[in-house]
Amino acid sequence: MADVHTHELCLDAKDNLYGEHLWYEGDATKKWGHRVWRLKPDGTVSDVIPAREGFLKDYSFVRDRAGNMYWADRGKKTVIKKRSPDGKIATHQARRRERESPRASDSAALGMRRTQIQKPRQERQKSTSV
16 A cells, blocks of 8 residues: 555455554654554455544454454553454453563463474584584
């Protein structure tokens, strides 16, 4: 899409492509703005969230197979929110464990686990035999 600054994209079950257009108005106003757009398979573009000031807070491009949307609401306490396809919003408390970063606790609240990338087996054997 022309003239759109997008960091995240999401494709739904109907092959609609969603994205956020983010812009900075400049040093004169020092204001940021955004909008969320949808590109339908027929080429039609429309706004899901019209242009507004600030950053995206109550919308996310993280979805599960059932169409639920998840985002971190970072108020006084960080909570994970889930919006179901029918529009209902549920709040899940994010619990922080000692020595755990906020991002790790957000993942833990959603029942996800952190994984580590391991070296291929041959490289691990070489490094331990030296």
